[in-house]
Amino acid sequence: xxxxxxxxxxxxxxxxxxxxxxxxxxxxxxxxxxxxxxxxxxxxxxxxxxxxxxxxxxxxxxxxxxxxxxxxxxxxxxxxxxxxxxxxxxxxxxxxxxxxxxxxxxxxxxxxxxxxxx
Amino acid sequence: xxxxxxxxxxxxxxxxxxxxxxxxxxxxxxxxxxxxxxxxxxxxxxxxxxxxxxxxxxxxxxxxxxxxxxxxxxxxxxxxxxxxxxxxxxxxxxxxxxxxxxxxxxxxxxx
Numbered sequence: 583x584x585x586x587x588x589x590x591x592x593x594x595x596x597x598x599x600x601x602x603x604x605x606x607x608x609x610x611x612x613x614x615x616x617x618x619x620x621x622x623x624x625x626x627x628x629x630x631x632x633x634x635x636x637x638x639x640x641x642x643x644x645x646x647x648x649x650x651x652x653x654x655x656x657x658x659x660x661x662x663x664x665x666x667x668x669x670x671x672x673x674x675x676x677x678x679x680x681x682x683x684x685x686x687x688x689x690x691x692x693x694x695x696x697x698x699x700x
Numbered sequence: 701x702x703x704x705x706x707x708x709x710x711x712x713x714x715x716x717x718x719x720x721x722x723x724x725x726x727x728x729x730x731x732x733x734x735x736x737x738x739x740x741x742x743x744x745x746x747x748x749x750x751x752x753x754x755x756x757x758x759x760x761x762x763x764x765x766x767x768x769x770x771x772x773x774x775x776x777x778x779x780x781x782x783x784x785x786x787x788x789x790x791x792x793x794x795x796x797x798x799x800x801x802x803x804x805x806x807x808x809x810x811x
Contacts (some may be wrong), residue, residue: 593751616799619746627746627789629800638707640799676745684734685793685800688757690745 584608584689586677591694598667598698604660604677604691612655615683618662621693630675631662634643634683645671667698703728704790711809712780719804722790723775728801730771734793735741737766737775738777740805747789750775777808785810 590602604616631641631651639651650663660677663691674695678687705723712718722737730736735753738746739806748757750766753773763778773792777784790803 587717624803627740627791629791629802630788632799642799678746684732685736685750685791686734686751687736687738687746688748688751691748692745 584679586679588675588677588688588691591675591696593637593659593697593699594667595645596668596698597700599665600667600696602662602664602675602677602694602696603617604662606658606679606686609679611653611658611660615680616651616660617678617680617687618651618675618677619678619687619695620671622673625673628673632680632683633660638658650674667696668677668700669676672696672698702804703794703798704792705786706788706790706803708804709807709809711759711811712777713811714780714782716780717776717778718780719776720808722775722803724773724792724801726771727789728792728798729768729790731733731771731795732793733768735768735773736767736791737764737773738778738789739786740789746789756789756810765799775790780810782810784808 585607616631648666674693676693679689737750740746753768754766794801
């Protein structure tokens, strides 16, 4: 079964760091484009970052320089390292498989919640 | 403020059709075929319903259809059913700088 499972969310103080993980099963992370999308409480979806199968990475302006997307091929897992966290980063973070790298996100995890608060 | 503009709400009775619009610019919706629509039920992850403007993934009922004219994309749900009640988000590829932009979402209510 094709599946994504996010972990690593929690309560963190402003300025802190957190690393989210997204374990994949049923397909190979390194052979696909993989994205992170977040949703603030009561708000819409916001694309955060993508890593191409070739390794290129892209970020939304709101997180560029603070967040880093990466993957561990041996663990078939995607990561999102989040530094210098702000209150506005509070959201449910979803990982998703993008089949063609052009906004065809066909497999989504259930999400992990990040709360940035003092 | 979202990059793409959607109406906040839409509604229809069972069996009726409803169309949700999504307006962007020539840098996103108008410039690419890579427009997708996602359905999200409360507390659940989004689900891909339409990709490349009008294509349906396997398993999505043909009651869901998509189209595009200029900078505006549309999602039409025909033969409304109770389980169609959800939030719907449009999104578009927007080039290598912005990559993907989303609309603010439309809450579809089945009366």
